[in-house]
Amino acid sequence: MIQTGGKFYIGRDAESKAPVLYDPDDLTTHAVVVGMTGSGKTGLCIGLLEEAALNNIPALMIDPKGDITNALLHFPDLLPEDFQPWLNADVARREGKTIEQAAAEEAGKWQKGLAADGIDKERILALKNAAHFAIYTPGSDAGIPISILASLQAPDLPWQGNEEILREKIGGTVTAILGLVGMEDIDPVRSREHILLANIFERAWSAGKNLDLGELILQTQNPPFEKLGVFDLNTFFPEKERFSLAMLLNNILAAPAFQTWITGQPLDVPALLHGPDGRPRHSVFYVAHLSDSERMFFITLLYSAVETWMRSQKGSTSLRALLYFDEIFGYMPPTSNPPTKPLMLRMLKQARAFGVGQVLATQNPVDVDYKALSNAGTWMIGRLQTERDKERLLDGLEGAAGGDLDRGRYDAVISKLGKRIFLLHNVHAKGPQVFGTRWAMNYLAGPLTRAQIPALNELAGAAAPAARPTASAAPAAAPAAVAASAAPTAAPKAPPAQGEGSATRPSVPTGVPEYFLPNNLTLMEAFAADGEPLPPSAMSKGLLYHPALLAQSEVRFFDRKYSLDSVEKRTALVFTPDRRGVVRWEDYPAEPVDARALESQPVPQARFEALEGSLADGKLLKALEADFVDWVFRTSSIKVYANNTLKVFAGPPTGEGQFRQMLGEAARKGLDAEKKKLQATYKTKIQALQKKLNAEKRELMEDQSDLQARKVEALGTHAENIVTLFTGSRSTTRLSRSLSKHRMVKNAEDDVEESIEEIDRMERELAELSDEIEDKLDEIEERWANAAREVEEIPYKPLKKDVLVELFGVAWVPYHQVEVQGKTIEVPGYGVQ
Numbered sequence: 001m002i003q004t005g006g007k008f009y010i011g012r013d014a015e016s017k018a019p020v021l022y023d024p025d026d027l028t029t030h031a032v033v034v035g036m037t038g039s040g041k042t043g044l045c046i047g048l049l050e051e052a053a054l055n056n057i058p059a060l061m062i063d064p065k066g067d068i069t070n071a072l073l074h075f076p077d078l079l080p081e082d083f084q085p086w087l088n089a090d091v092a093r094r095e096g097k098t099i100e101q102a103a104a105e106e107a108g109k110w111q112k113g114l115a116a117d118g119i120d121k122e123r124i125l126a127l128k129n130a131a132h133f134a135i136y137t138p139g140s141d142a143g144i145p146i147s148i149l150a151s152l153q154a155p156d157l158p159w160q161g162n163e164e165i166l167r168e169k170i171g172g173t174v175t176a177i178l179g180l181v182g183m184e185d186i187d188p189v190r191s192r193e194h195i196l197l198a199n200i201f202e203r204a205w206s207a208g209k210n211l212d213l214g215e216l217i218l219q220t221q222n223p224p225f226e227k228l229g230v231f232d233l234n235t236f237f238p239e240k241e242r243f244s245l246a247m248l249l250n251n252i253l254a255a256p257a258f259q260t261w262i263t264g265q266p267l268d269v270p271a272l273l274h275g276p277d278g279r280p281r282h283s284v285f286y287v288a289h290l291s292d293s294e295r296m297f298f299i300t301l302l303y304s305a306v307e308t309w310m311r312s313q314k315g316s317t318s319l320r321a322l323l324y325f326d327e328i329f330g331y332m333p334p335t336s337n338p339p340t341k342p343l344m345l346r347m348l349k350q351a352r353a354f355g356v357g358q359v360l361a362t363q364n365p366v367d368v369d370y371k372a373l374s375n376a377g378t379w380m381i382g383r384l385q386t387e388r389d390k391e392r393l394l395d396g397l398e399g400a401a402g403g404d405l406d407r408g409r410y411d412a413v414i415s416k417l418g419k420r421i422f423l424l425h426n427v428h429a430k431g432p433q434v435f436g437t438r439w440a441m442n443y444l445a446g447p448l449t450r451a452q453i454p455a456l457n458e459l460a461g462a463a464a465p466a467a468r469p470t471a472s473a474a475p476a477a478a479p480a481a482v483a484a485s486a487a488p489t490a491a492p493k494a495p496p497a498q499g500e501g502s503a504t505r506p507s508v509p510t511g512v513p514e515y516f517l518p519n520n521l522t523l524m525e526a527f528a529a530d531g532e533p534l535p536p537s538a539m540s541k542g543l544l545y546h547p548a549l550l551a552q553s554e555v556r557f558f559d560r561k562y563s564l565d566s567v568e569k570r571t572a573l574v575f576t577p578d579r580r581g582v583v584r585w586e587d588y589p590a591e592p593v594d595a596r597a598l599e600s601q602p603v604p605q606a607r608f609e610a611l612e613g614s615l616a617d618g619k620l621l622k623a624l625e626a627d628f629v630d631w632v633f634r635t636s637s638i639k640v641y642a643n644n645t646l647k648v649f650a651g652p653p654t655g656e657g658q659f660r661q662m663l664g665e666a667a668r669k670g671l672d673a674e675k676k677k678l679q680a681t682y683k684t685k686i687q688a689l690q691k692k693l694n695a696e697k698r699e700l701m702e703d704q705s706d707l708q709a710r711k712v713e714a715l716g717t718h719a720e721n722i723v724t725l726f727t728g729s730r731s732t733t734r735l736s737r738s739l740s741k742h743r744m745v746k747n748a749e750d751d752v753e754e755s756i757e758e759i760d761r762m763e764r765e766l767a768e769l770s771d772e773i774e775d776k777l778d779e780i781e782e783r784w785a786n787a788a789r790e791v792e793e794i795p796y797k798p799l800k801k802d803v804l805v806e807l808f809g810v811a812w813v814p815y816h817q818v819e820v821q822g823k824t825i826e827v828p829g830y831g832v833q
Contacts, residue, residue: 002118008051010044012117014421014434019118022378024055024319026428027357030348032373034365034393035382040420042067043444044380044437045324045361049282052322053131054123058273058280059322060306062299066288066447068326072133072460073443076125078114080107085455086445106443113439124441132275134462135284135453138261138298143286143453144462145264151301152201153210155308165311168346169304170201175339176300177216180293181248185336192237193245196220199228213253213262214540215523220246222519222603239604254539262536267301269309273321289450292330296338299331303343306356310347316355323347323356329364332372341369348375365389370396379425383417390414397425501544501607505812508611509618513809515550516599517830519543526816526827541817543606543829547615549574550811551585551628552593555636556802562640562649564796570632573811577614581623585631591832595807602812615810625808633803640794645787646670651796659791667788674780682773686766693762700755707748 002009007021031048035041049071052059061068075082084103092102114124137143151173159166171188174197178186188194200219204211211219220242228236252258265271272283285302287295306323313320325331331340347358360376362368366389379397384390390411398405413423413434424433448456456462508514527534552571557564573590577583602608614620640651641659646666650659814829 004051006055008048008055009438010047010051011422011435011437014436020424020433020435022051022424022426023428024052024057025317026378026426027319027322027359028317028352028355029377029427030351030358030360030375031378031380032376033359033361033380033382034363034384035380035422036363036385036389038419039363039382039384039417040422040437041361041363041382042070042326043420043440044382044422045326045359046070046440046442046444047438048359049322049324050127050441053280053282054127056130056280057319057322058131059282059324060269060272060302061282061284061324062302062326063284063286064288064295064327066286066449068284068324069135069286069448069453069456070440070442070444070446071282071284072135072456072462073445074124074128074441075110075443076121076128078107078111078121078124080104083107083110083443086443086448086452110439110443114441117438119439119441127441131279132281132462133284133460134281135286135457136265137286137289137450137453139257139290139294140450141260141264142289142450143457145260146285146298147264147266148261148298148301149212150266150268151305152212152216154205154208157308157312159206159208162311165308166205167198167202168342169308170198170205172300172304172307172339172343174198174201176297176304177249179300179339180252180297182293184293184338186339192241195228196223196237196242196245199223199225209522210524211522212524212534213249214538217246217249217253218523218540218542220249221605243605259537267305269305286450286453288447296331296340300339300343303340303347307343307347310351310354310356313354315353318355319357320355321357322359323351324359324361326361327364328360328362329367332360332369333367334369334371341372345372348372365393365396368396370399374400376400377427379423381414381417381423381425382421383419384414401425500541500817501609503605503607505545505602505608506547506611506616508810509616509621512618512621513807515807515809515811516545516602517550517593517811517813518597518599519603519814519829520597521816521829521831523816523818523827525831526829529831530827532827535820537821539819541819541824543603543814544817544826545602545606545608545812545814546575547609547611548811548813549577549583549615549621549624550593550807550809551625552595552805552807553629553632554804554806555632555798556804557638557651557796557798558802559640559796562642562651562794562796564640564649564651566638566652568636568638568652569806570636572628573813575813577624579613581614581617581620581627583624583627585628586635593807593832603814606814608812611810621809625805628808629800629803629805633798633800636803637795637797640796642792642794643787643790644792645790656791660788663788663791667784670787671781671784674784675777678773678776678780682769686769689762689766689769693759693766696755696758696762700752700759703748703751703755707752710744710748713744 002019004019004021007023009019010022011020012018013020033041033045035044046068049059049061049068061071063069073086080100080103083106084099087099087102087106089099092099095102097105114120135143136146138146138148155166155169157166171194174194175186175188177197178191178193183191183193186194188198197216197220200216200223201211203224221239223233223242226233273281275281285298287298290298303323328344331338332344333341344358344360347356351358358376360373363385365384370392373396379400381393381397384393393414394405394407394411397410398407410423410425410432413432417423417434420437422435422437424435426433521529523538523540524534527538550571550573552569555568555570557566557568569592571590571592572583572585572588574583574588614624638652640649641654641656642649643663643666646663648659648662648666650662654662815826816829818825818827
């Protein structure tokens, strides 16, 4: 078994027969594979993809002819019965063989070929288990269908900071859509159609809003802006011509065959590259069944999705993913600029930094833009059909090499190439190398048809990847989730439409104001606001305006005593006022209408329901206006929170919790002020007493010193008297002095005792003052705390002069008319954001 060391085993050297090992990281500078039919190009490319799977590298594969479906035909046991279902019974019969004989021959051929190249059963089994293999069929349910809706939704990237990337994605998406309706070779700077659609996309995506084809068609007719550049919209792109473009787009959406384009697996690149178990995916996009314009459309969207994903990744010098294109003829031509070409060019220039490699294959070397391919670092060249093909290829290769190419040597080598022999030109290698391709581990059954794809996916155990939890993951449910996050409040339910309405707007009674509520909900947001996802089969039939009585007043609540100055709006929206002129206004509450957001004109092409009953009676409407004012006055009231102790009052928008915070703050301020006053009063008393205490303590020290001196003197006199007693020389004077000293000692002792008692008394008085101030502080704190807990709710009614009518008249309320499964339903086109 060949030891590859993490490299791709692609064949053996033509001379030494040593294995040719290709470093997968070299593919970050991309590869071009060229060879005529029968050159072995498909086998070489299948081998490259096999090695990628074995090295845990995911791949997205574009298969215009059906050859790359063979990437799912891996038979580790190499049994004839494995091969038999994929053989052509007619070919076997023409060769005079039974299908069983042909299967046995094919199995033997593969056993021999693989053994010669050192590939055993374990390696084939490892390939089978290395990745999730699946075939996707855009525009068809033969394989796993691909929904293009995710391509119209706002990408995960934030608009700010990614404007250039997202504008490139918009440009590619718009070019693809216009290509689908037959507009080819479009110049994005000159084409009015491209400029209009690109601006619609940018306005939506920059606001984080998704689009679908239905919404795009509606906004093509009625764009959400009034100017493009310095010109007003109708000067730049007249309404009649916008309608023609909308009709072209609508023809696509209306076609039954197009429904498969908007169901199935979202075009979600991360989910298409890796499975939930972490293994890579090898996703084949089979497009052989599509028309040329449909192929161009899908491949443009795929490249655009890959580029957007790629730009969101961190840089990498290692190969992160492969994008394989089996035949680039027509997608990167030298003289024209189809929508795929700019995307492929940018990928060739920029993908290296992100570790994304392109492998581009063709058997038509004449019709390729070699200047564009000059960024490719690897060229694998097989046998060519004509001398012209070879010369054109050498011109391109010479340009890619910057003129540093031994043209004569390359010419000679290419001229001698045989079947399955290729010239490898790799800018990362020392020089060119001629090699023979190894035997493919997958069975090369040749191009497979759409009818065989279900069995192929079943063989590989293929299922649609689990969608990521993002808006792009679920085309039907995501719009509702997105709209719900913005939480618009939809207009009330309108009465059932009496038909399709009229294109002519009915006239309102003279003197009655007329209002147009804005169409500010997209079709997806409208369904979401109505609590439903947008059905895949939904078909927009335009806007229908319903008439309603719109009544809105401003009520001012003003009172200086309560520090009250608040304004409240009261709004009612009545679709069917009683013909007698009696309205229970409380039954028709509505969210306040921003008068500044009202439109001056209806949406073009909209239709109108009839104006009937009270709405057509000006005199009755005038009476209803007075009744509305009376009702507002009678029923309007607000709560004022009051605390008379603290003199704190508050009305709306202050809530009870906030009011209690205000009381706490007021109580703290009052408490702090009273505490400071109390502490100042006691501070004077304490300081005076402390001053006396300090003086008494000094006096005590002096008295104690005097007492000590008196005691010493008295002791001396006493000793002298004892001596005299023994000597017999008694003196009356000495006795008198002794008695005097004794009295002085007694007086000093009395002074000391008096000072001690006075100090004790003053210290007790200080302690009592301290206890007294603590008690008073506790009482103050409790009083202020109780004051802060007092909350009184006072109902407050306005004065009638403070009830002012802001809006009162006939309002036209827009609703989307949508056909779903043959039934016409209505969803609101207006909502309060």
